[in-house]
Amino acid sequence: MKKAPNNKLTLKIEGARVSADKFLKAVDGFLGLLRNVSDEVSGRKGAIMWVVDVEPGSVVLNASPYPVSREIKNIAPMMHTIRTGIRSLEKSDTRPKHFSDAALWHARELASVIADGDKLIDKIVIGGNGSTTKISQHTIANVDGILATARTENGSVEGKVSVLSDRRRFEVQIDDILTGQFRRSAFPAKRGTRHSPAN
DSSP: OOOOTTOOEEEEEEESOOOHHHHHHHHHHHHHHHHHHHHHHHTSTTSEEEEEEEOTTSSEEEEEEEEOSTTOOOOHHHHHHHHHHHHHHHHOSSOOTTOOHHHHHHHHHHHHTTSSSOOOEEEEEEEETTEEEEEOHHHHHHHHHHTOOOOOOSSOOOEEEEEEEETTEEEEEEEETTTSOEEEEEEEOOTTOOOOOOO
16 A cells, blocks of 8 residues: 655644544544545545544644555545635635535534634644645535525425435435434435535
8 A cells, every 4th residue: 555645634723722522523524524525536435545643742633645446546636626625615605526515514514613602723724735724614604505505395204304415415314203213315416406404
């Protein structure tokens, strides 16, 4: 297993106090986004293994990609897709290329760590290849904008609704309060359609 040279993405968290919960939430969002986008770009789940190291005396995580599949010869385009997609989410509510709904929600979770209002974390920055992107509440607003359009279907079920979507498939799971059972349906997402999960 050969590491692609000079490829690394860095997550930096700055603040007076970084709680364990916030740290884990930020790391989960960061790595979840990397895994989902690398799966989309490669076309194969688990084709890239992300290995993380922490810089001593800091809250800085370095994530390096290791191709698991021999078919992956060049990591650079994937890294470019991730970096430009993260920057795009800070600027507009246009879905970045290869960013599935799951990747968008991981980005939103990462941004929510600094946007919760307790002011204990000053800054979250993602860097790579000499450039950095400061993550803010703009990412939350833009992800919400991308996923804003609700679908309307015939019939109704009362219950708690969750929307799970990856690789452009739209899936709805409902905890039916009348029967106590889960109902799930899935169908392809149409081009240009935006989705909104209900909590």
